[in-house]
Amino acid sequence: MKSMRDFIAKAEELGVLHRIKAEVDWNLELSHVAKLNEEKSGPALLFENVKGYNSPVITSVCTTTERLSLIMGMDTKSSLVDIMREWVEKGKRKIPPKYVDSKGAPCKENILMGDKIDLTQFPVPKYYPLDGGRFFGTAHFVLTKDPDTGWVNLGTYRLQMLDKNHLGTQFIKGKHSDIMLKKYQAMKKPMPVAVVVGCDPLLFLMGAARVSAFDSEYDLAGSIRGEGIEVVRGETVDLPIPATAEIVVEGEVDADKFMPEGPFGEYTGYYSGVGTDPRNYIKVSCITHRNNPIFWGTTVGRAVTDTHMTMALTYGATLWQQLGDMKIPGIKSVYCPPEGSGRFLAIISMKQMYPGHVDQVLTAAISTEMGAYGLKTVIVVDEDIDAWDIPRVMYALSFRFQPNRSQVIKRGRSTPLDPSLPLDAREITGRLLLDATIPYEWKKKPIPIELDAEMVKRVQSRWSEFGF
Ligand SMILES: Cc1cc2nc3c(=O)[nH]c(=O)nc-3n(C[C@H](O)[C@H](O)[C@H](O)COP(=O)(O)O)c2cc1C
Ligand SMILES: [Mn+2]
Structure with a gap:
């Protein structure tokens, strides 16, 4: 699986993707269809007719362990623990991404700069009534590079569409993008970033994973896929971008500049705050996208739905991995x-x-x-x-x-x-x-009650005699 389109084809084959042809409004309606569907562990949804737009939106990609296994390239009967175990096993080696020719790379089918930059051309959902606006980044990741070591990070940090060329960020203190941003700040330079929406779904899982500092999520993704993730350079930023990405937003973040952002209906089931907070933002320098780009969102909000299944895997697996380390x-x-x-x-x-x-x-x-x-x-x-x-x-x-x-x-x-x-x-x-646990050092441990093995056999052989 190399792209969102590969995922769609496989999910359709398995009968776990549903196409919605009826018109759906990006304003609350789409998120509500998705959320109610996810509460029933329903299929992935491809909204083909979003009001006022010609391109589709996909949601509910990670809602079930069946689809998480599909993304991981595993038997679709695997449990969450099976998937985590595989993650930990594969995480023992690293396969770095590999650059491919950017000519012919699907993500470069359309390159928009200057006046052509307009984030509102995409069917960006508004999720919940009290949200501060439309959230461009939910099932996405932000690519950044450490200015000292070249370590490339993938992190999923929500992004609010503030206007046609600004995205509000929420890099929580100590997250890898925040650590990197502080280094750029000390150098008095803005931090180059690339936002990827719609791609091999494994890369979104990587963005949402707590992979240890100084390790690139790309290397783990490569190991899980068994080959390096194919990447190309950005047009205005020197960052490795997945060649098959649906939508890529390039730009920079200045640590000393702020715009009002939020609130948002977070995965805790509560708003992230009251009203807006001043936050750093991405000033967009270029947008590239595939023809008929597939916009991807996750509903976040109250558990248990798509975002929570994602995090149960990505946080659980990284905890296990780090204990292993x-x-x-x-x-x-x-x-x-x-x-x-x-x-x-x-x-x-x-x-x-x-x-x-x-x-x-x-x-x-x-x-x-x-x-x-x-x-x-x-x-x-x-x-x-x-x-x-x-x-x-x-x-x-x-x-x-x-x-x-x-x-x-x-x-x-x-x-x-x-x-x-x-x-x-x-x-x-x-x-x-x-x-x-029962304390290791106890000399006398509680004696567990066992059934008599012979008697169990006898009773089982007579089971029907007892009128069951
Ligand atoms: C849908 C979704 C939204 C998230 N939003 C944020 C966010 O706004 N800010 C943040 O710091 N982390 C957010 N997270 C958690 C981060 O993705 C996670 O902590 C990840 O480890 C960050 O990458 P890093 O470890 O490379 O910093 C979100 C996760 C998901 C799944
Ligand atoms: Mn990281």
Whole structure:
């Protein structure tokens, strides 16, 4: 799979893509169709007739594990944990992107500069009634380059369409684009960026993943695909752009310039703030797009829908990957439930091998790049329980967890989107570390009740005699 068009063809073959031919308004109607469809785990939607526009919009691409597996190139019966395991395995090597001839690259079919730049030519949705405007960037990523090392980053940070050549950004403090922007600021230079909307869907997953600092998400994507992602240079920025991208917006961000942005109906199920906030913005220098470009959006908003399934995979997989990078033995599985958008709650199943091993895993989890930012609760269970098996996790919290002994509260960096904190004090969060295991060092452990194996066999052989 190399492009959004490849995804559409495969999803259609599988019967998990639905084309909507009726006219739909970009203003609330489109997002509401998508959201209601996603609440029922419905198909990907291709809106072919958006009011006032000639080009289509796709939504609901990542809503089900079936489609996430399709994107990952896996058996479509795979579970979220299977997909994460594959991600972690593939993440052990890196395949960098490869430059291809930009002549004939689909993303260069139309090149618009100067007066021709007009973001409103695309059917950009307005998602929720109280949103500050239309959001150009939801299922997209922003490409930036570290001015010192050349590290290329892909990050999904919402983008509001402010007018025909400005996009409002929200690079949360400490995100990789923010780290890079501060370097450009110190050099008194604007930061070149490229925004990609519509592409191989794997690249959007990469944008939404907490891949560690200094690592390029492109290299992981290449490893998952088994070959380098094909890229071309931008027209006005020296950044590697996926050759098959549907829409590319090039421009620059000046760290010292601001425009009002927001609010937006975020994945927490609440608005990101009240009213607008002054934020940095992208000043557009060039737009390139394919013929009949496919605009891509995700509905964000209240869980569980498309964005939450995306983040359950991308945040869960990167937490697992980063624990792996620490080379801690015994980690069996990691699960970050989509109900918490994959980012506030993590469950880790492990085989204990020495005293204090659970404490090591609990504190390691909140020290990873993923966990150090906003993760609020970590639960560790023994290896006989799968991290994703919520009823068994509840069992462990009831029968193995002991608040007297195994509950630790720490402090750490929060997301400004966390609605459990007051709007004006969202920098720091508490973290709860729950050890729901049977202590390794106990000489006498609780004796589990087992059924008598012979009796089970006998009863099973007589089962029908009992009138079942
Ligand atoms: C739909 C969607 C919207 C997001 N919006 C933002 C945003 O506005 N700002 C932000 O900092 N992160 C946002 N995120 C989370 C980032 O994509 C995520 O933290 C990612 O790791 C950022 O890339 P980086 O680690 O390379 O900085 C969003 C994620 C998704 C899936
Ligand atoms: Mn990154």
